[in-house]
Amino acid sequence: MVQTTSLFWYNAFMTLPKAFIGKYQAILGNSGDDFLTSLQQEAVPAFRLNPLKKVQQPFPNAIPHTPWGYYGKVSGKSIEHVTGLVYSQEPATQMVGQVAAPTKGMKVLDLAAAPGGKTTHLLSYLDNTGLLVSNEISKKRSKVLVENVERFGARNVVVTNESPQRLAEFFPAYFDLIVLDAPCSGEGMFRKDADAIQYWHQDYPAQCAGLQREILKEAMIMLAPGGRLVYSTCTWAPEENEAVISWLLEHYPDLSLLPIEKINGMVEGIDMPEAARMYPHRFKGEGQFIAHLQDRRPALKKSLKLKSPKSNLTQEQKRLWQEFAKKHLQVDLSGLLQTFGDQLYCLPEGLPDLAKLKLARNGLHLGTFKKKRFEPSFALGLALTSDQVNYSLTLSEEDFRAYVSGNTVAIDGEHSNGWYQVLAGGNGLGFAKLVNGTLKNYFPKGLRFSS
Numbered sequence: 001m002v003q004t005t006s007l008f009w010y011n012a013f014m015t016l017p018k019a020f021i022g023k024y025q026a027i028l029g030n031s032g033d034d035f036l037t038s039l040q041q042e043a044v045p046a047f048r049l050n051p052l053k054k055v056q057q058p059f060p061n062a063i064p065h066t067p068w069g070y071y072g073k074v075s076g077k078s079i080e081h082v083t084g085l086v087y088s089q090e091p092a093t094q095m096v097g098q099v100a101a102p103t104k105g106m107k108v109l110d111l112a113a114a115p116g117g118k119t120t121h122l123l124s125y126l127d128n129t130g131l132l133v134s135n136e137i138s139k140k141r142s143k144v145l146v147e148n149v150e151r152f153g154a155r156n157v158v159v160t161n162e163s164p165q166r167l168a169e170f171f172p173a174y175f176d177l178i179v180l181d182a183p184c185s186g187e188g189m190f191r192k193d194a195d196a197i198q199y200w201h202q203d204y205p206a207q208c209a210g211l212q213r214e215i216l217k218e219a220m221i222m223l224a225p226g227g228r229l230v231y232s233t234c235t236w237a238p239e240e241n242e243a244v245i246s247w248l249l250e251h252y253p254d255l256s257l258l259p260i261e262k263i264n265g266m267v268e269g270i271d272m273p274e275a276a277r278m279y280p281h282r283f284k285g286e287g288q289f290i291a292h293l294q295d296r297r298p299a300l301k302k303s304l305k306l307k308s309p310k311s312n313l314t315q316e317q318k319r320l321w322q323e324f325a326k327k328h329l330q331v332d333l334s335g336l337l338q339t340f341g342d343q344l345y346c347l348p349e350g351l352p353d354l355a356k357l358k359l360a361r362n363g364l365h366l367g368t369f370k371k372k373r374f375e376p377s378f379a380l381g382l383a384l385t386s387d388q389v390n391y392s393l394t395l396s397e398e399d400f401r402a403y404v405s406g407n408t409v410a411i412d413g414e415h416s417n418g419w420y421q422v423l424a425g426g427n428g429l430g431f432a433k434l435v436n437g438t439l440k441n442y443f444p445k446g447l448r449f450s451s
Helices: 002-012 018-038 091-100 117-126 139-152 164-170 195-199 204-222 242-251 315-328 378-383 397-404
Strands: 046-049 069-071 086-088 107-110 131-135 157-160 175-181 223-233 255-258 267-269 272-278 288-295 336-340 343-347 359-362 364-370 373-376 392-394 418-424 427-435
Touching (some): 107 117, 117 131, 117 139, 139 378, 175 204, 242 255, 364 378
Parallel strands (some): 392 418
Antiparallel strands (some): 157 359, 272 288
8 A cells, every 4th residue: 555655655746756756654653744745835025024124004914923024925126125125035934044043232243144044033133132143164155145144134143155154163162042944955935936946866865964063162152151042944854853853962071952833834853852843734834943952051151252343434524424424324323433445334233353353244334435525325224214314315216216216316305405315215225415406226237127
């Protein structure tokens, strides 16, 4: 009977490897057929709201037991997406950030961060406090990460472009919380990404597990005594999940598992009830495994201090920035001001000197110094709310479409010339200069699109 069922599934699911089908029928038993059937169904889209932005109207289809999650698909050309109010992220992946749930003021590391779903979720909890180091070893993928971080509008995050080994040399026993959504065999993404099926072979999970253990060794060097570690994968392979956690507990006896609340159809790990698994025939989303670990060593009475960076602004640059801030801003941006060439950045408070690391984003880009003037950045206009600036202009939906395609916009009414925060749907879309009733276009050329 078992052999007949296996043959049936092999014939019905020609895109799935035979070894994969047999493996999960054995693991899941009576629910194996339901699991395999779910892989032939459409993926479930979802998104999160950004609590750093303003919501002007309610959204339907909230994901139960989540603070910001919703079922549904958002357009990358919508006002909500372009201004950073929403971030597309499928439901199972949203559970990683929700389990981590950093508290305000924490020093947090997202060790394998691109494209930015976990990073932006962690930033939602931090609420512009503490520090988030968001790392991505791939230079190409780190550019996407920077773009998503910038759109989200958080000010307390830097993006590094380093290997875990290099970061471990720099941040020993430093982070209160480390999140590692590890590189994996990607089984949980099969129905979202058909290419993932092509990469899979019977020995692939075991190969991935070796890499995962190596990354975890570096993560443990960076975890502060008393800190927490959240380990996750988008695969169901026990070799990459429970086996890796068992190895971790064996080699680091100060770690213990914390129980994860099983919500929305999440189930226990295999012989590991504290961990959580998400299968698409039980959980409305893709595949995910999460383990939450606590370091039981006493927390350090004094946190380790690394060398601090220093401001390098000239007196002229300080004057130009202060004049702009006094005229245009209602908020005092905390952090250290530093220039890189003619670009001005605000580094998060408490950030150590990262001059020896590869950086893709060193804090919030405030703007550019030009001859005897300062021009505010697109990123600054995204990061500030409308009540944090003195001058703003609201675009209609029609004007928004014109602006994001690179056109100037005619502004009605009496307005003095100068810099304004551009608003769409109540949220910032950068800064732009108004000249004699015409709003010049400062929307970045690389982001422009036509609808």
